Every structure is written in C-alpha cells, then in structure tokens.
Amino acid sequence: MNAVTTLTVEDGVAVVTIDSPPVNALSAPVREGLKAAFAQAEGDDAVRAIVLACAGRTFIAGADIREFDSELVGPHLHDVQAVIEASTKPTVAAIHGTALGGGLEVALCCHFRVAVPSARVGLPEVALGLLPGAGGTQRLPRLAGVPAALDMMVGGRPIRADKACELGIIDKIVPEGELLAEAVSYARKAADAGTKLVRVRDRSEGLAQDTGPEVFAEFRKKHARAFHGFKAPANIVKAVEAAVALPFDEGFKREGELFEELVHSNESKAQRYQFFAERETAKIPDIPKDMPHIPVKSVGVIGAGTMGGGIAMNFLNIGLPVTIVEAKQEVLDRGVATIRKNYQITVDKGRMTAEQLDERMGLLKPSLAMDDLAQVDLIIEAVFEKLELKQEIFGKLDGIARPDAILASNTSFLDVDAIAAATQRPETVVGMHFFSPANVMKLLEVVRGEKSSDSVVATAMAVGRRIGKVAVLSRVCDGFIANRMMAPRMEAAQALILEGPMPSQVDKAMVAYGFPMGPFAMLDLVGLDVIGWDAATSSSSTVTEVLCEMGRWGQKKSGGFYDYDEKRRPSPSPVADQVVRDFQAKSGKQHREFSEREIVERLLFPVVNEGAKLLDEGIAIRASDVDVALVYGYGWPVFTGGPLFWADIVGLDRVIAGLEAAGHEPAPLLERIAADGRKLHQYQVA
Incomplete structure (x- = not known):
C-alpha cells in the first residue's frame, strides 16, 4: 500500500501488516496505509476476513507524539478508525509486544x-497530561467495565494479556510464535461461521454494572491526592461518565472536547516536554553514539549504610553480583540485614517471590576487605561525605582495582576532580550520585570529571539506564545540578519566615504548588542536625541552630519545626513557632502577610536563577537536563515541566523582577535570554 504497509490475501483472508520501526507509531504514513489497506480489503470480493498485524518487536505502540504540536498531515486517526470499524467482514487485531494508546484504540475498532x-495493552496517555482521544474512554468501559477502565486510564499502567483477556479486552490468547497463523485461523472461522459482527461501540456488557454516580464520586475521593495539580485524570473521569450517560457518538464528541482542553493546557505541554526531555538526557554531544562501553558484569560497593545498601540493590535487581565492603562486622551485618528486610517487604506485598529474594541475596558478597574488590568491573564508593575520607579510599583502590575498572564516587556535593587526584588514573574516575533511597529514586547524576574518559562517562550513563535510572550528566561543581539548584530554595525559605510567614504556611504553599512536602517538613524528615549543624560551634544565630540546641532535630526526636506523634504524624509546634516569632521580632524586617503565589515565587525564582547560572557555567548540557534532574531528584511537580520550563510559562521578565525585588542579582544568562525573547527551557550549551 505504501512504504510501511503491505496487504496480502490468502484463501480469503487479507493480512494488513504495518512495518514502521521502531515501534510502529501511528505516523501519517501508517495512518495512510491503514486507511487504504482496509478500504481495499473491504472492497475486494475475494476477501472474507481481515487481520491487522505488525512487523518488528511490537504492535502499534501509540501515536506519534511530536504531531501534537504540529499541523496535521495525512488522514486523521478518527477517519482511519471509521474505515476499520465500518468493515462488514470480520476484523482481527493480532497483538504482540505492546498495544498502547492509539494502538489499543485502533485494535478496539476491530471486531x-x-x-x-x-503482550501488554494499555492507555497511558495520562502520563502526557492527555486522555485517550481516539475513542478509548468510550470503547474500553464497554468491554472492561467502568472501574477497570478508570484504573487503566487514570493509572496509565499497561496490563498483561491474561488480565486483558479476563476483562474482555482480548478475545483469545495464542501461543508465542504462532500469532499470525492463529489470527488468520480465528478470522477465517468467524467468516465461515457467519458470526454476527458487533462493533465494540455497540456493545454494552461493561456498562451493565458499577456505573452509578457513587462509583465516580468514590473514585474521585480515593484519588484526590494523586489528582492534585493534574488536569488529565479529572477529564478522563468526565469522559467515562459521558460513556455511561450518553449514546456513543455524543460520548465520543465529549471525549474530543475534553481532549482539546488538555492538549492545549500548560500541564500537558509540560508533561510532553518532560517526556522528550528525559530521552534527551542520554545524548552527549561530544561523545559518539558508537563509543565502546566498558563491560560491567560485577560491582563493588564501599559502605553498607543506607546509601550503599540501596545502591547495591539496584545491581542485584538486574542479576549482577555485588561485593559490599564495610570496615566493621556489625555495620556490615546491619547493612545486609537491611537489604534483606527491604526485599522481604517487596515479597510481602506480592511483588517478588521468596525464590527471587534468595536469588538476589545469593548474588551479594559481604566483606571486610577492600582487596575483595580486585576483580570487579565497577566500584562505587558510598561513605560519609568527607573529602579526606573519600580521597583515602580512592588512594587505596588505586592499588587494588583492575586498571580498567571504573571507580565511582556517590558524593552529593564534593569535588570529583579532587577525589580523582588521589589516584594515578583519574581518567577512570567518575561521579555516580544516587538519590536517597537509592533503590527507589530514579535520578542518577553522572558527574564528569575534568579527566574522566569518554568511555567511562558513556559507560556510567549506560549503567544508569540499565538499572532503571534516569541518568543526567553534570560537570563538577558544589552540589552538581539538583542539590545546587535546590539550595537557594532552602535559603529563601529560612529568610522568608523572618518576614512574617510561619514555616507551616510556607510548606502549605509549596505543597499547593505540587511538591510532596515543603522545605521545613523536609528538614524535619532529613534531620536538622545533619544539614551542617555543629554543637561545638552553634551560636543560636538562626532558627535552625536554636531548634538543634533544644534537641529538636526533626522527626527522629519527635520535634523539629513540627511536633510528631508516635506514628510521626506532624502537628503545629507552639515551641518552634515561638522560636520563629522571637527571631521575627529581632530581625528588623517589616512583617506582612504573604499570598501563596508570593511565597512560591520568593522560594522558586532563586532556583530558576541558579539554573541559569549553572547553564552559563556549562555544568549541565542543556536546560531540559536541569528540569529532568529536579523532577526526578526533588519531586518537582512534573505538570509544571520543571523550574526552567515553568519560568518560561510565568514569564522571564516576571522572574527577573521578582528576583530584584527580593534582593537577588539575576543571572546574566537569564537576562540575555529574556532580552532576546527566547525560551530558557530550550537553551543548550554550545
């Protein structure tokens, strides 16, 4: 039919095959080919049934997302679906790999x-701030029922073929390797039997129960916290309500209206931006794509504390043997026990079998001897954040590790070049900064030292992706990207409470913006005593110092900026609030009421400013890397796109004015981009 579509006919069954690597996305050529092929098969009297199949590793894996922001070329997907759905001959979708988004919506137009x-099927558009806009919200509930359809679309997670079959989405599971033959046979039998053909749009079994108003009300209530800040989940629920209350054509029209609301919203634009930004992080302009990677088949971790244990789990999870080293037996035993406990929790939740737990623990070799790291391919140091200690360890590793082994530091702030200088092979040293908890958080900052070789950097980035992380490249500076970016937020929060707002008010504004918690709640969680407080030099000069001197170190002491009960649930603290009021009284600053918007801007504009500075310094490759790092490292709300995308939505002139009003000097890059009328989030280091 065209370059990506073929139509063959054998014994009365037409097979339409899409072959558009890598994932058979619904691009203009695919849509053109589908429409033409189904029209031709429908008009051919020799054809009694039609099978839709895909070449390569997957069925149609979704729409071509880039088309959402450009003028439509070729037929609209709705028109293609109309041709498929109008067929008077049995139509069968043969699904392997994944049928996602528009791919599943096309399959639902077959009989x-x-x-x-x-195979897996799903409608994950919610991750892009969208709803299934090709009939998915109308057809899926008719097969799977309202509760299951809502879970699939609002959760966005694909389901296995057996579950899809149980829900009525798939009609038959066929053996691996026999998909096409079985699909052709299924289609032929339907034609031979003269089976009455009922379109999904005309079916109603899924709407026969659990469709009352209370179902939707309960769903909204149950997911209210997860919905916060996002537009797509609410619109999905509205669209499914339309599927229940209205005839198909009217519900389909309502779906289209709700889709249009989303596609033009800042929230969806932000989420689509993040989708592409995450994929851009793997591209390093000055390192060739075909740069050979150093084989990593075994890993060593120095330090069995919270970070070291979490780092080790990442590699155990993908089947790599890990040697974990500690200086003291009791610390080593405690670390290994914590790893086992973490896995046991996963087993108890049904997400892992006991056999898998044993397999992973069997790959772990606890040791008190660094000499046991002599033959591993990658060594990650995860000890206390003290430069002299890390230099001592790397100096020892220099004489132990294989010459071609990668030596990585998990430092979160320290100078990777100073650490590398402790060795005779700085080209093999790189930073691999995991975020806590390391076995959960998706961000991995790969820190490129001045002398880190290209192959070491490329390998570290690839290893990050291999263990399921989003790897972002950073140059060396204090705090790298994420920690350096967020430090000004804490400084601004500490300064702001001297002007009137209480810590709880500041935290409330940050949560309303979309953060999982505010800066003062985060301080209590981390521990006020571990963020630079020293009892020997404490001088009662800040709110934090006074709280620490009082023994109010946060959750672990049942009190910090908040009071905590036995379950660590927070409540306002009269003691801490009085400390803040005392400092307000002697600050000499004029006190006033602040709106939530003012609080957000006072805390977050300095973050934007710091991002512009590190881009100007060449610490990050591109602005989108910065946004990805903040979303995955600090829970920056994805529906804002990250600090730099958000700054462009707010307006750079407003950001600059806000910075100046608060006494900050705007970064030169910020001023240059604003003056030129460009977008900060599109900036790339030359």
Missing part, C-alpha cells in the same frame, strides 16, 4: 483481538 501471552 476481535488475539494476543500472545507476553
């Missing part, structure tokens, strides 16, 4: 769907 056991 039947067969799939191999390994």
Whole structure:
C-alpha cells in the first residue's frame, strides 16, 4: 500500500501488516496505509476476513507524539478508525509486544483481538497530561467495565494479556510464535461461521454494572491526592461518565472536547516536554553514539549504610553480583540485614517471590576487605561525605582495582576532580550520585570529571539506564545540578519566615504548588542536625541552630519545626513557632502577610536563577537536563515541566523582577535570554 504497509490475501483472508520501526507509531504514513489497506480489503470480493498485524518487536505502540504540536498531515486517526470499524467482514487485531494508546484504540475498532501471552495493552496517555482521544474512554468501559477502565486510564499502567483477556479486552490468547497463523485461523472461522459482527461501540456488557454516580464520586475521593495539580485524570473521569450517560457518538464528541482542553493546557505541554526531555538526557554531544562501553558484569560497593545498601540493590535487581565492603562486622551485618528486610517487604506485598529474594541475596558478597574488590568491573564508593575520607579510599583502590575498572564516587556535593587526584588514573574516575533511597529514586547524576574518559562517562550513563535510572550528566561543581539548584530554595525559605510567614504556611504553599512536602517538613524528615549543624560551634544565630540546641532535630526526636506523634504524624509546634516569632521580632524586617503565589515565587525564582547560572557555567548540557534532574531528584511537580520550563510559562521578565525585588542579582544568562525573547527551557550549551 505504501512504504510501511503491505496487504496480502490468502484463501480469503487479507493480512494488513504495518512495518514502521521502531515501534510502529501511528505516523501519517501508517495512518495512510491503514486507511487504504482496509478500504481495499473491504472492497475486494475475494476477501472474507481481515487481520491487522505488525512487523518488528511490537504492535502499534501509540501515536506519534511530536504531531501534537504540529499541523496535521495525512488522514486523521478518527477517519482511519471509521474505515476499520465500518468493515462488514470480520476484523482481527493480532497483538504482540505492546498495544498502547492509539494502538489499543485502533485494535478496539476491530471486531476481535488475539494476543500472545507476553503482550501488554494499555492507555497511558495520562502520563502526557492527555486522555485517550481516539475513542478509548468510550470503547474500553464497554468491554472492561467502568472501574477497570478508570484504573487503566487514570493509572496509565499497561496490563498483561491474561488480565486483558479476563476483562474482555482480548478475545483469545495464542501461543508465542504462532500469532499470525492463529489470527488468520480465528478470522477465517468467524467468516465461515457467519458470526454476527458487533462493533465494540455497540456493545454494552461493561456498562451493565458499577456505573452509578457513587462509583465516580468514590473514585474521585480515593484519588484526590494523586489528582492534585493534574488536569488529565479529572477529564478522563468526565469522559467515562459521558460513556455511561450518553449514546456513543455524543460520548465520543465529549471525549474530543475534553481532549482539546488538555492538549492545549500548560500541564500537558509540560508533561510532553518532560517526556522528550528525559530521552534527551542520554545524548552527549561530544561523545559518539558508537563509543565502546566498558563491560560491567560485577560491582563493588564501599559502605553498607543506607546509601550503599540501596545502591547495591539496584545491581542485584538486574542479576549482577555485588561485593559490599564495610570496615566493621556489625555495620556490615546491619547493612545486609537491611537489604534483606527491604526485599522481604517487596515479597510481602506480592511483588517478588521468596525464590527471587534468595536469588538476589545469593548474588551479594559481604566483606571486610577492600582487596575483595580486585576483580570487579565497577566500584562505587558510598561513605560519609568527607573529602579526606573519600580521597583515602580512592588512594587505596588505586592499588587494588583492575586498571580498567571504573571507580565511582556517590558524593552529593564534593569535588570529583579532587577525589580523582588521589589516584594515578583519574581518567577512570567518575561521579555516580544516587538519590536517597537509592533503590527507589530514579535520578542518577553522572558527574564528569575534568579527566574522566569518554568511555567511562558513556559507560556510567549506560549503567544508569540499565538499572532503571534516569541518568543526567553534570560537570563538577558544589552540589552538581539538583542539590545546587535546590539550595537557594532552602535559603529563601529560612529568610522568608523572618518576614512574617510561619514555616507551616510556607510548606502549605509549596505543597499547593505540587511538591510532596515543603522545605521545613523536609528538614524535619532529613534531620536538622545533619544539614551542617555543629554543637561545638552553634551560636543560636538562626532558627535552625536554636531548634538543634533544644534537641529538636526533626522527626527522629519527635520535634523539629513540627511536633510528631508516635506514628510521626506532624502537628503545629507552639515551641518552634515561638522560636520563629522571637527571631521575627529581632530581625528588623517589616512583617506582612504573604499570598501563596508570593511565597512560591520568593522560594522558586532563586532556583530558576541558579539554573541559569549553572547553564552559563556549562555544568549541565542543556536546560531540559536541569528540569529532568529536579523532577526526578526533588519531586518537582512534573505538570509544571520543571523550574526552567515553568519560568518560561510565568514569564522571564516576571522572574527577573521578582528576583530584584527580593534582593537577588539575576543571572546574566537569564537576562540575555529574556532580552532576546527566547525560551530558557530550550537553551543548550554550545
């Protein structure tokens, strides 16, 4: 039919095959080919049934997302679906790999769907701030029922073929390797039997129960916290309500209206930006794509504390043997026990079998001897954040590790070049900064030292992706990208409470903006005593110092900026609030009421400013890397796109004015980009 579509006919069954690597996305050529092929098969009297199949590793894996921001070329997907759905001959979708988004919506226009056991289906548009806009919100509930359809679309997670079959989305599971033959057979039998053809749009079994108003009300209530800040989940619920209350054509029209609301919203634009930004992080302009990677088949971790144990779990999870080294037996035993406990929790939740737990623990070799790291491919140091200690360790590793082994430091602030200088092979040294808890948080900052070799950097980035992290490259500076960026927020928060707002008011504004918690709640969680307080030099000169002197170190002491009960639930603290009021009284600053917007801008504009500074210094490759790092490292709300994307939405002139009003000097890059009328989030280091 065209370069990506073929149509073959054998014994009365037409097979339409899409072959558009890598994932058969619904690009203009794919849509053109589908429409033409189904029209031709429908008009061919020799054709009694039609099978839709895909070449390569997957069925249609979704829409071509880039088309959302450009003028439509080729037929609209709705028109293609109309041709498929209008067929008077049995149509069968043969699904392997994944049928996601528009791919599943196309399959739902066929009369039947067969799939191999390994296939997965889903409507994950919510991750892009969208809803399924090609009939998914109308057709899926008719098969799977309202509760299951809502879970699939609002959660966005694909489901296995067996679950899809149980829900009525898939009609038959067929053996691996026999998909096409089984689909053709299924189609032929339907034609031979003269099976009455009922379109999904005309089916109603899924709407027969659990469709009352209380179902939707309860769903909204249950997910209210997860919905906060996002527009797409609410619109998905509205669209499914339309599927229940209205005839198909009217519900379909309502779906389209709700989709249009989303596609033009800042929230969806931000989420789509993040989607592409995350994929850009892997691209390093001055390192060739074909740069050979150093094989990593075994790993060593120095330090069995919270970070070291979490780092080790990442590698155990993908089946790599890990040697974990500590200086004292009791510390080593405690670290290994914590790893086992963490896995046991996963087993108890049904997400891992006991056999898998044993397999992973069997890959872990606890040791008190650094000499046991002599043959591993990658060594990650995860000890206390003290430069002299790390230099001592790397000096020892220099004489122990294989010459081609990668030596990585998990430092979160320190100078990777100073650490590398403790060795005779600085080209093999790189920073690999995991975020806590290391086995959960997705961000990995790969810190490129002045002498880190290209192959070491490329390997570290690839290793990050291999263990399921989003790897972002940073040059050396204090705090790298994420920690350096967020330090000004804490400084601004500490300064702001001297002008009137209480810590709880500041935290409330940050949570309303979309952060999982505010800066003062985060301080209590981390521990006020571990962020630079020293009892020997404490001088009662700040609110934090006074709280620490009082023994109010945060959650672990049942009191910090908040009071905590036995379950660590916070409540306002009269003691801490009085300390703040005392400092307000002697600050000499004029006190006033601040709106939530003012609090947000006072705390977050300095973050934007710091991002512009580190871009100007070449610490990050591009602005989008900065945004990805903040979203995955600090829970910056994805529906804002990250600090630099958000700054462009707010307006750079407003950011600059806000910085100046608060006594900050705007970064030169920020001023240059604003003066030129450019977008900060599109900036790339030359």
